[in-house]
Amino acid sequence: MxxxxxxxxxxxxxxxxxxxxxxxxxxxxxxxxxxxxxxxxxxxxxxxxxxxxxxxxxxxxxxxxxxxxxxxxxxxxxxxxxxxxxFVADRSLLAFLRDPRTREAALTQLGRTVRRIHALPLPADARMREPREVLSQVWDGALAGFALPDFVSGTVQRVLAAEPPARDRALVLGHNDLNPTNLVYDGEAILILDWATAAPMDAFYDLAVISVFLRMDEDTSLRLLSAYEGRPCTELPQGFLYYRRLAAALAGSFVLNLARQLKHAGATGAETLDSTLSLSEFYQRMMTGALKLGTADGQWAFGLALLKESLAL
CATH class of the missing domain: 3.30.200.20 (Phosphorylase Kinase; domain 1)
Incomplete structure (x- = not known):
């Protein structure tokens, strides 16, 4: 073929x-x-x-x-x-979000777009794949035997040990991978790519993934949630906080597995939490070309940065 x-x-x-x-x-x-x-x-x-x-x-x-x-x-x-x-020409959602003149409109549109995703009908036979169970499977399977810094294990175990908050709403159709590479802004609408991971999910998970990858502080996260809910939100819900830590740890673990597949040797023993790049520092180095996502070193740095972010949340 x-x-x-x-x-x-x-x-x-x-x-x-x-x-x-x-x-x-x-x-x-x-x-x-x-x-x-x-x-x-x-x-x-x-x-x-x-x-x-x-x-x-x-x-x-x-x-x-x-x-x-x-x-x-x-x-x-x-x-x-x-x-x-x-083919949709990307006019840059990040630029839309970062421009002070359009930031509020961008957050509002992003929150409403996620709400529209969650309004799509769920098939009766669709089954949720609990992200905490996925993290456990990646940790015990794909990453087993891979040399990792000590703080990584502590971060993952912290997330796995946490009891999920009680769910106060029905499951929705979640995209489950709303990282920036899957968000395209055509100048008018935000379109979503790659539906391979779509499945029933807690509504907070998609919102948490966006918050992690776009490095949203508490105020920005509240504005995103307010746009999603269609009413002012004054406090970040426990479910959102839980899924934000989990989403960062799960994404970081997936990315470390990609680094392993690209033949990264793993930790040398010299890596510490302090010496690990923050997510902000990683993005800065990626923008300068010092690190590239398509390489083993780039995936390694990105995965560690995401896990460091989870620990800080």
């Missing part, structure tokens, strides 16, 4: 160019397709990806696209598990 085989008939031929642009955590391959002045994105699942999981994610992606929350789906090849969507 070639990549061209996954395209609709009208996009096959010498007038079409296909360029690989990414590889997802699931092993999926992502390509930019250009033809006759138009751009598209083609995502092909890896052969190792479970077919039922792929169909479930496609169902959620279709729901989101129909609601204007994800790029339009233009073609699906179910046999090859390939999905072609419209």
């Amino acid at each position: 070639t990549v061209e085989d996954c395209l609709p008939a009208d996009l096959r031929g010498p007038a079409t160019t296909v360029t690989r642009i990414a590889a997802g955590m699931s092993g999926a391959s992502v390509y930019r397709v250009e033809s006759a002045g138009q751009s598209f994105v083609l995502k092909i699942a890896s052969e190792a990806e479970n077919a039922a999981d792929w169909r479930r994610a496609l169902h959620f992606q279709r729901l989101a696209a129909d609601a204007g929350l994800a790029p339009r789906i233009l073609h699906v090849d179910e046999a090859r598990r390939a999905v072609l969507t419209a």
